[in-house]
Amino acid sequence: MAGLVCLARQGAEKFADAIAIEGPQGSLSFSQLDSRVGELTTRLIRQGVEQGSHLAAVGPTSLELVLLQLACIRLGAVFAPLSPRFPDSQLMQLLNQIDARFLWHHQGVSLGGLTSLSLEEGLPPNDGNPLSRSQPVSLILTSGSSGHPKAAMHSLGNHLASAAGSLAQIPLAPGDRWLASLPMFHIGGLALMFRCLDAGATLVLPRHKELLHNLRETRVSHLSLVATQLGWLLDAKDSAALMAPLKLVLLGGGPIPQALLTRLSHHPIRALTSYGMTEMASQITTGPANDQGLSGTLLPGRELRIHQGIIEVRGETRFLGYYQEGSLNQPFDDQGWFHTKDRGEWHGESLKVLGRADNMFISGGENVQPEEIEAALKQHPQIDDAVVLPVPDDTFGLLPVAVIRGNAQLPDQEEMDRFLAPKLARFKRPRRYLTWPKEYVQQGLKVSRQGLSAALGERLKLD
Helix, strand or coil, X not given: CCCCCCHHHHHHHHCCCCEEEEECCEEEEHHHHHHHHHHHHHHHHHCCCCCCCEEEEECCCCHHHHHHHHXXXXXXXXEEEECCCCCHXXXXXXXXXXXXXXXXXXXXXXXXXXXXXXXXXXXXXCCCCCCCCCCEEEEEECCCCCCCCCEEEEEHHHHHHXXXXXXXXXXXXXXXXXXXXXXXXXXXXXXXXXXXXXXXXXXXXXCCCCHHHHHHHCCCCEEEEEHHHHHHHHHCCCHHHHHCCCCEEEEECCCXXXXXXXXXXXXXCEEEEEEEEHHHCEEEEEEECCCCCECCEECCCEEEEEECCEEEEEECCCCCEEEECCEEECCECCCCCEEEEEEEEEECCEEEEEEEHHHCEEECCEXXXXXXXXXXXXXXXXXXXXXXXXXXXXXXXXXEEEEEECCCCCCCHHHHHHHHCCCCCHHHCCCEEEECCCCCCCCCCCCCHHHHHHHHHHHHCCC
């Protein structure tokens, strides 16, 4: 598309002295960011990076990752951020999977024969190649529910459409400040960068690993959270001071417990929830936060239909396909629909996600969807989180057992049966309730059903 420029150059032209990035290394205006991206583009060219190159970057969210993504866009290269939590052996497998020719490592480590790139400053800026919306610019790993993560390839147009659609529901402007609380190796973190730069808002880079430490050191107006993080924020002794600057929180990860929403309602903060995925460049629907599992209305640039109970998506934000050692697998039907494996239904114009089709199990001949039960449990005022697991039973095959946690005295079986009676059929009500195991250590933002089950061990079995 003629006249298409990268977000750093666009920001320099539209917002000039407004602050684009703030972090441990100080602040950069949009004009300064444009200059830094130009310098890095020159540096990468001198180290052999060219159009079509795949550049992997290992490290937490940082200014370096932002600059690398923007420089790759200018060059026509493909940026692949990888989690530093992966062991070296797995990182080397992933580098082969994505055909990485170049590597930047936050610790300067060399992996798989790739020398970590130098990002020194002080070179003349380079404007790069003419840009196209169709050019591939990123490879983001999926969560790997199938046992091995897949690398989803996105075009520049995918990311720009994602940002534009999000801004239709969440207006941003210079002066707004969004904390990059989601890592850039997750689609939500990368999408946030595009969203802020497109609108002239400030992307606030984390100074610490812990969310609350970051909020204590800098004021932000916008924040992305999952329910667990919201609980941490509300439980903090200085919660009122931490939340005072906030205008909006975007909540993900499924239904939000009623107990958390009630506590959040005491603060003058707009709370939204969303449904999104890597394959659609982040957000698909967005709407007011609720405990009913409603994920809001469809954002511009996306299409969604429910076919035989399964959510299918396509549109301007739909990814190019899964990249694997030189091949691009495009798992779309003849009309371009991507089958998500998420079950869903419409409630008016709002989407309700019922859960993963592959989480469903059969109990006494009846289909049981764990996420439906979890959404009902989270409506109880004393429950902050709940996970339902299938447990073997000689009579029914499998029965649902709930693992719950909360701040107050948790309800007993009899009370929960009364609470759930008007919400769930008898066969869906948990046959046992277990408190959250102290042994379980959550890795990342999502609770692992397998990890939780392993931590419970013999306690999970029915009497």
